Amino acid sequence: MSSPNIEDRVISLGSGLATIPERLLLAHARGEVLFICGAGISKPSGLPDFRELVVDVYARLDTSVHSVLAGLPTGVCNQWQVDCSSLTERQTAEVKRFVVGDYDVVLGMLERRLDDQTRGDSKVRREVAARLSPGIHKPAPIHRALMRLADRGGAKTIVTTNFDLLLQKASQRHRPPIATYALGSIPRPSRQTDFSGVLHIHGALNAGVSRFSELVLSDQDFGEFYLRRRVVPDFIYDAARLFHLVLVGYSANDPPMRYLLNAVAADGSRFDDLKERFTFFGTNAPDPVSLEDWKGRGITPIRYDSNGNHHALLATLERWAELSAVNGKKPRSTRSFGGLLR
Structure with a gap:
């Protein structure tokens, strides 16, 4: 009997947790994964979608x-x-x-x-x-898990369409401090260590709430930054050629999804250097139609059980962060995926 294709192999990180494609775990260990976070990650902190x-x-x-x-x-x-x-x-x-x-x-x-x-x-x-006042809400465990997974080996890099500053707060103990960039100030994607920080591609609220922040909020904002100035799509196009993009905290119908990756999916049929894109999506029962909906957008879905306020997603990300090797280097305090992937 022939062994399963690596494209189909998935790894279970524990009972009740999402099964993750082996190729994604290996890409993350090489520092070739970039997480993109939506409003869903901040709901446990009391913020709205x-x-x-x-x-x-x-x-x-x-x-x-x-x-x-x-x-x-x-x-x-x-x-x-x-x-x-x-x-x-x-x-x-x-x-x-x-x-x-x-x-x-x-x-x-x-x-x-x-x-x-x-x-x-x-x-x-x-x-x-x-x-969304920056001073009221505190980061949730999922923010801390994602900041651990954002480590590419020598640099922490994570992308968000959220305006809140909870990812920054979750990494306050990190030394040196994690930089924050928004919209036009975001560094161009590269595999170098200077491509790092919490990158707010739709803008970020200023810590001083009385100061105006430029945000991608309305339909005209999306037209401005996606179509006219092309700040966001140019960033995404470059990132998709260097990293496997992993979406966390989005539903299939979120407005950012309509703008964020549809054009990248279209490019996938013309350019062979685009990396595979993934999304975590929660349902309370198997949902093959939703799976095909994501696949039809050019995104590989990773399903988890959404019962219990999406606890399985948090537990999966925490376990992944615990076991992860960064650029092939095993963490000193835990075993890496080596045992799981054999």
Whole structure:
């Protein structure tokens, strides 16, 4: 009997944990993995995901629309019938965009309605900054696990679309301190040690909440930084040629997913130097349709059981960090994957 292809071999890190492709574990040991983190990693710290953030903003700025949004179940689709009889036409348009999950568009529409702008110190951005206030929330264990996995051997590098500073807080004891970069200041991807730090590709809130931070928040922001200035896609294209990108904390319908990797997937059929992309995604039961949905986007899914507030994801990342060898060097205090991969 022939042995299984390395493309199909997966490793179980423990009972109840996600099984991870062997090729990804080996790539991480060589320092060739770059984690990209979404809003899901900050929910254990009490921060909202994108949908919840939109609802929170409306609670402060438009209570009539909020009363409609708050009554919608999570996961509704564009077939859902919403009673908007008490709303204006502009408010109704925002609700309909919310129902289909276009949260970036919703915030842009709200900004234009309230402030006639989608940049600067708008009411929407002030509320977003207040809701994600850097001084209130503390990092969760998943932030610390990811910062351990971000070690490429001589450099810690991790990418996030989150505005919060919890990854930085999780690494405060690291010496020398981990640098923070946002948007245009982010270093160009390379395998050198100067490509390091917490890289906020959608911007980061300033530790002083009274100071304005440039954020990729609305549909116009995505157009600015993805299409016109191309700050984010150029970064992702370069990173995808050097590293295996691993997504953590995203759902398939998150707005960043529509912009972040769809174009990279299209390039995969034309350029053979693109690395394989992976995502951790949680379901409470096997879901072959979701698996195929991710694969259809050019991303290899790693499923875990989402029951128990996604405990299996945290336990998997912590175990991976515990066992990991960085650039082939075994950690002194634990055994590496050598025993598992034989």
